[in-house]
Amino acid sequence: xxxxxxxxxxxxxxxxxxxxxxxxxxxxxxxxxxxxxxxxxxxxxxxxxxxxxxxxxxxxxxxxxxxxxxxxxxxxxxxxxxxxxxxxxxxxxxxxxxxxxxxxxxxxxxxx
Amino acid sequence: xxxxxxxxxxxxxxxxxxxxxxxxxxxxxxxxxxxxxxxxxxxxxxxxxxxxxxxxxxxxxxxxxxxxxxxxxxxxxxxxxxxxxxxxxxxxxxxxxxxxxxxxxxxxxxxx
Numbered sequence: 001x002x003x004x005x006x007x008x009x010x011x012x013x014x015x016x017x018x019x020x021x022x023x024x025x026x027x028x029x030x031x032x033x034x035x036x037x038x039x040x041x042x043x044x045x046x047x048x049x050x051x052x053x054x055x056x057x058x059x060x061x062x063x064x065x066x067x068x069x070x071x072x073x074x075x076x077x078x079x080x081x082x083x084x085x086x087x088x089x090x091x092x093x094x095x096x097x098x099x100x101x102x103x104x105x106x107x108x109x110x111x112x
Numbered sequence: 113x114x115x116x117x118x119x120x121x122x123x124x125x126x127x128x129x130x131x132x133x134x135x136x137x138x139x140x141x142x143x144x145x146x147x148x149x150x151x152x153x154x155x156x157x158x159x160x161x162x163x164x165x166x167x168x169x170x171x172x173x174x175x176x177x178x179x180x181x182x183x184x185x186x187x188x189x190x191x192x193x194x195x196x197x198x199x200x201x202x203x204x205x206x207x208x209x210x211x212x213x214x215x216x217x218x219x220x221x222x223x224x
Binding site: 009031032034036039042043044045046049074089091093095097098100101102103104105 | 116143145153154156162168170171202205210215
């Protein structure tokens with residue numbers, strides 16, 4: 001079946017550098033995409049979302065890019081901080097669907 | 113606001129025992145969800161509800177039951193617990209379909 005996956009299971013960056021976390025999806029009907037951050041022992045926390053009619057969306061220090069042609073999603077974190085260390089999940093869902101599918105996650109570690 | 117509250121945070125069950133995982137939200141969200149998260153895996157949808165009195169199966173509903181008698185509460189029932197149900201369970205809610213989810217902090221369940 002359709003699935004959401006991530007290119008890299010772990011990512012280690014130096015404090016202050018920019019981070020890029022990638023996600024591939026296979027469901028061409030997906031209309032809505034979200035990035036979540038999960039810190040140890042906590043539930044996932046919404047970071048940023050994007051709909052399929054957009055290519056880019058920016059938040060505070062975060063940018064999500066969507067390439068529908070190759071079914072690829074990325075999360076860019078500017079000036080990565082130690083507090084950004086967590087597991088990051090991408091999730092996708094088709095329009096008018098209640099089954100949001102999550103990838104396995106990428107663990108981001110920020111080195112001081 | 114408390115957001116989404118889950119109880120208990122931890123529980124150990126013996127094979128064949130039953131229990132109810134509690135979930136309540138104070139945001140007046142119509143949509144509520146139960147996910148399980150296995151180690152190194154993404155979240156998988158167990159059941160969801162689009163409003164009081166309405167529930168539906170997700171990707172992995174076997175061995176679980178839910179009810180939604182009020183907007184605030186969405187308990188998850190495990191009957192005849194099995195080791196395969198050892199997991200971390202997350203409850204989530206959203207105001208409407210197509211919105212990002214607010215997650216609870218999770219219940220870590222071990223079945224021995």
